[in-house]
Amino acid sequence: MGPGTYFSLFKTNIRFGILYLSVATPVVFFMGGIPVVLQLKGVDPSFIGLFQLVGLPAVIKFLLSPVVDRFFLGRNHYKKWIGLAGLLYAITLYGIGTLSVSDNFYILFFVILFATLLSTFIDIPLNALSIKVFSKHDRIAASGYKTSAYFLSGISGSGMSLLLYNHFGWSCTFSVLSAGVLLSLASLFFIKENDEPLQVHKVSFSTILSFFTQPGIGIWLFILAFYFAFILSVWVFIKPYLITKGLNADDVAIYIGFYGSSVGFVGGMVASRIGKYLTKRRILIYFGYFNMFSILILIFMEQYYFSIFFVIAVITFISIAIALTSTIVFSLIMDYSRGDSKGIDYAVQSSLSSIVRMIFTVAAGFLISSFGYTTMFCIGMIGTALVVYVVYRFYKI
Template sequence: MNAQAVRLLGRQMLFGWLNFALALPSIYLLLGMPLVMRQHGWSGTEIGLFQLAGLPAVFKFLLALPVERWRFAGAHYKSWALLLCLGLAATLLLVGRQELLDRHALFFALTLLAGVLAAWTDIPVNALAIKLLPESERVRAGAIRSAALFLAAVVGAGLMLLVHAHWGWQAPFILMSAALLLGALLLALLGESSMPRPLSAARNSRESGWRGYFQQPGAMLWTCLLLSCFPFIGASWLYLKPLLLDQGMPATQVAWIAGFGGGVIGALSSVASGRLQRWLGVARAVPLFSAFALLALATLTALVWGGVGTSGLVVGAALVAAAMGAISSLVFGLMMFFTRQQRQAADYGLQTSLFVVSRLAVPVAAGLLLDHLGYGGMLLGLTLAMLGVCALALFAGPPLARITERQRGAPERCAANTTCP
C-alpha cells in the first residue's frame, strides 16, 4: 500500500471508531439499561418514558445550524467535533459518578443531555468525513459506519451489561468516556483540508438553506428512497424479539440470536455490501439490495405463516440482519454524495433527521398491524411496502448512479486541469 492509501485507511478507521464511540452511550442507556431498570423495580411506563431521551436524534437538522453558522477559524468541523466529544465524555463521567437508578428525574435529565450531545457530535464528525474523504471512498465510508453501528449495538446492549454486572455502575461509563477521549485524541492529530471541487460545486455551495439541498440534481428522488428503503426491514427487526419470545424461545436465547448474532451478521454484511457496491455500481446495487431486503421480509413472513417453529425463524432472523446491514451500508454511503460544499453539516443533519423520523414512524404503524392482524399480517404488510420500495429503487438506480459517478469524476478532472478553480 502506498502512503496515500495508508492515509485514507487511517481516516476511515478513525471515523469508524468515532461513529462506534458516539453510538455506544445511547445504545447502552436506551437499549441495555432497561433490563437493569426492570430489575430495580422500574415500571413499564417509566421505562417507556425514559426512551424519550432518544428524541434529540430527530432534531439533527436543527443541531446542524449552529455548526454551520458559528465557524471556528481554520479547522471548523474538527473544532466542533472535539468540543462536543469532550462535553459528551464529561457528561458520561458525571452519570457514572454514582448510581442513579433511584433518582429517576436526574437520570433522565443527564441521559437526555448525553443524547443531545451524541446527536450533535455526530454532525461535525460525519461532515468532516464527507469533507476529507474523496468521493471514491464514500461507499467504503458508508459500509464502515454501518458496521460500526452494528458493533455498537452488540457492545452497548450486550457486553456493557456484563461489564455492569461484574464491575458495577461506574465501569461502563468510564469505558465509554475512554473510547470518546481516544477518538478525540486521534482526531486532534488530523488536519482539516479537502479535495478541490469543481466550479459547479462551489456555486452549489452558495445556495444556502434547506431549499438548496432539495434543488440538487436527484435530491428529491434520493430523499424518497432515503425515507423508505430502511424503515420496513428495520421494523421487522424491532418486532423480531417479541416474535421469538412468543414462539416459546427462552429470553437468553433470544438475546444471543437477535442481539449478539444479529449485530455480528449486520456488521459483516455491511462490510461485504460495501465491497459489493463498489463492484456492482450504484445503478445495480440500489435495486439489488432493496430486492434482498424484500427477499428477507418475504422469507420471514412465509416462515411465520408456515409455523415452522423457532429453528426456521433463526434463519429468517439471519436474513433480516444481513439485509439491514446491506441497506444501511448503501444509505450511509449515498448520503455523503448529497451534501454541498460548505454545507456538509446542514445537509447531513437534514438527511439523518429524515432517516430517523421514518425509522420511528413505521414501527408505530407496524405495531397497529400487529395488534389487529398478528405477526403474519404485520410482516405481510411490511413485505408489500418493501415491494413498492423495490419499484422505486429500480427507477432510482440509474439516475443516482449518474449523479454519484459525475461527482467522483469531477474532482479528478479538476485536479488534472490547471485552469480549474
C-alpha cells in the same frame, strides 16, 4: 503512492475510526441495550418503545450544523469543537450512570436524549474534519473505515456493553462508556487539521420545499417512509421478546450483539454486490420479499415451535434483512439528492426516514403492550407486503 504514505493513511483512518466508534457505541446501547435492561426491570413495552425517541436528534441534524461554522474557534477549529463537545458528552455519560433506572425513568430518558443530541452534534465537526483531512481520492477508503467502525459499535454497544451491565451493573457500564469517549479524544492530538476553509451552504426553506415539489417524488417519499420502518420495528423488539421467552441477557447479547452484528456486516457486503446486477426497482421488490420471509419465520417460531435453532435462524434472517434494506434505501437517498443541493436533500430524506421509523417503533411498543408480540409481528408482515405491492405497482424507475 509509497508504502509510507499508505501506512500514514492507514493510521489516520484508524484514528478517525476510534472516534466514530466511541461516539456511536453509547447511542447503540441506548437503542439496543437499554430495551433489554428495561425488560429485565419489568418495564411496560410501551415505555421500551418510547426509548427509540432518543434517536430524535438525528432528525434535526442539518439544523445543528450551522452552529459549528458560525462560531469560529481559530486554529484547529473542528478539532476544538470535537474536543469540547466530546468532553461534555463523556461527563453526561458518567452522570447517566449515577441515575436509577427504576426511580428516575423520565429524568433518565431526557438525560439520555441530551447525550444523544451531543453524539449527533459531535458527528458534524468530525465529518467536516474528515473532509478536510482526506483528499478526494482517499475518501472512499475513509468511508469504508467509518462503516466498519459503525458495525463495531453494534458489537460494542449491543453486545459488550450489555454483558458489562449484566455482570458489573449500570454505573460501571456508563463509567466505561464515558472513559471510552475521553480516551478516544486523544486521537485528535495525532490528526493534523489544515487551515483551508470549507464552503458553507445556507439552509433555506425554499430549498427544502423544492425537494418535495419534484415530479414523481411522491412514490419515493412513500418508499422512504415505510420500506424500512416495519422490519426495523420488529428488530428493535427482538431483544425484549427473547427475554420474555426465558433467554438470559448474556445469551441475548451474544446472539444479537455479536452474532447479529457480524451477520449484518456480511449482509451489507452481499447487498453491494447484488446492486451491480439488478435494477433498483427489482432490488426493492426482492429485498421486500426477504423481509416478509424473515418476519414469517419469527411468527412461525412464536406460534408453533420456539427453539434455539429458530432463534438463530430468526436473528440471521432479520439481521441480513436490516442490512439489505438499509443499503438500498441509503443508495436511493443519494440518487434522489440533487446535484446543486446534495447535502440538504440528503439531510431532509434522512430526517424524514428517521422520524417515521421512530413513530413506528413507539407505536409498536404500544401494540405489544395492548395486544402482544404476535399481533405486532403480523402487522409488520402485512405492512411489508403492502409496501412491496406499492413498489411493484407504482414504482417505475
